[in-house]
Amino acid sequence: MHPLLPKRRKMNISTSTRNFHASQQRRTDGVFRELTAMRVRTPWIETLRKQQSDKSDPIAPSGKPEIPPDRKLAPKRMQDSYHSVVLPLAQDPWLLDTYLNASGHIRLGTIFMDLDALSGIIAYKHTGEDVTTVTASCDRIIINHPLTEICDLELSGKVTYATGRSSLEITMQVSKAPKLGETVKDEDILIHCAFTMVSLDPGARKPVNVNPLIVATPEEKRLYHLGEHNSRIRKQRNANALIKHTPNDLESDLIHAFWQKQLQFHDPHDSLRKPDNVHFMDTTTLETATIMQPQNRNRHHFMIFGGFLLKQTFELAFTCAAAFAHARPTFVSLDPSRFQNPVPVGSILYLTATVVYTDPPLIGAPGEKVDQHRKWTRVQVRVDSKVRNVEHGRSKPTGQFNYTFLVEKNIRVMPRTYQEFMYYIDARRRAEEVRESLQEQDLGLGPKAAEESVTE
Structure with missing residues (x-):
């Protein structure tokens, strides 16, 4: 040891001291890390420098279509787009820290961020990476059964309505995470929701067709008919809007x-x-x-x-x-x-x-x-x-x-x-x-x- 440096003293570390390395992989900006990684893939400084070197307007579309009109759109099953993640809120107090408000209640706004991120993952599993898919509307987010205690949450969903046109409906839920080998019970579902996404040509920024759905089981037919119903309601709501009619x-x-x-x-x-x-x-x-x-x-x-x-x-x-x-x-x-x-x-x-x-x-x-x-x-x-x-x-x-x-x-x-x-x-x-x-x-x-x- 250098003679000018003081001798190290043994320190008693409290068990309440934060263990940084234990939670580092679960750091979040309000969107769970597993979902954030799918949303942000390139550091901002690299993206900004590339845009500056290209001297391009990052907002304006190029105007040149990038999707071939004759691309193959094979029908897909609902299960093909299924995706789920578990938020270990009961296991990781530092992750929970980013989801709580001052009174100890779960901030639903952070859960909504997660749901929108999840809907993007699900949409791209259905459409592929060559299109640009954006959120067009949120048809509903409903509290089914409120939580009465802090627990791990499972977020899951899949595409439940797609006719082959540019739009698709994604149905998702937030529930108490089931134990290994068990399935989610109805009374454990906290949130049920449906988002409508629209796929665009990245260059022309115009709607492009996406893969239609294969509907087989009774449950899939129920979900698909619900999507049809929601689509009719949206069109009816637009047709009868007060901006158009007295x-x-x-x-x-x-x-x-x-x-x-x-x-x-x-x-x-x-x-x-x-x-x-x-x-x-x-x-x-x-x-x-x-x-x-x-x-x-x-x-x-x-x-x-x-x-x-x-x-x-x-x-x-x-x-x-x-x-x-x-x-x-x-x-x-x-x-x-x-x-x-x-x-x-x-x-x-x-x-x-x-x-x-x-x-x-x-x-x-x-x-x-x-x-x-x-x-x-x-x-x-x-x-x-x-x-x-x-x-x-x-x-x-x-x-x-x-x-x-x-x-x-x-x-x-x-x-x-x-x-x-x-x-x-x-x-x-x-x-x-x-x-x-x-x-x-x-x-x-x-x-x-x-x-x-x-x-x-």
Whole structure:
């Protein structure tokens, strides 16, 4: 030993000291490492230097088709695209650390990131690596059976609907990880969801056909028919959208009833005043602006990973619902939502969250029975996203996301401008859609389950 160096002393290391090498391979950015490796394959600095040397616009398509029109598209089985990973949350406290919030509940936004990453892996197993596959919409994410304890989670899924055109539906689930040799039980399924993906030509950025599905077993036929049903619902929803058509007669009556109620609230000769549990829609809005960093890029390097948008919109929606109710919200479902335009790395993402519907509503439709004394309220939050470059040029819409939460509070939202009425009617339609879907599948989150849940 060098004479100027002090002698080493023996140290008693506490057993609570972090063991770095034990968990290093499971480090995560909110997406489990096994899924991240499939998404990000090249360090950002290498990708950036290549783009700078090529002097190319990384966002603009080349315009030259890269997929031959006569390529062979052999039908594939659902099982061919099956993929699953296990998050060892009960085994690895440092991995669990990245999935928990301040109250010890699992952050569902991080699980949503994982699901979107998983959907990409599943899609490419079906389409192959020569196409570009992007998330077009999230048809639904539903809580089946809430977790009551921290446990290892298995994320799994497969392509369940593909006709041979450019789009495909991927059905996934999150469940308690089964023991070796056992299968997942229905009561162990935490989340059930479906994503719609679209395959594009990498050069032309136009839709290209993908492999159709072979459907054989009764269960596969059930899943395929459900995909057909979801596809019809999406087309019907687009055809009847309020941007294209005026509200129907019942909805018009509802708007008129709200207007009459507002007049009563402000009429000095009427004793009725706005109750304390009723809040105008414009007072519920929360907004954020965030610069998009390369650490959240997708496998094509210069666009932001769709799962990151889900996480950001979910957490803003959760915050919006909590601020509205002054109570802890429990997630019920991500209702049909869509991705409109990609979000470039380096751009600024603007998110706006608004409470657009409460169930029970303040005013029911003609003939509808409304329990105004119910303690629990379902709160639907709409999150609109848009993107601009750092020079704040023209903005583009990038998606609309619709989240439903359950709160232990008797609270109502009330629209008062025409735009807010359109938000309210659109949300009401979604609430009815989701309610019917939950009843058909015998799913849903009740108050008792919400109290015992260990997820947000």
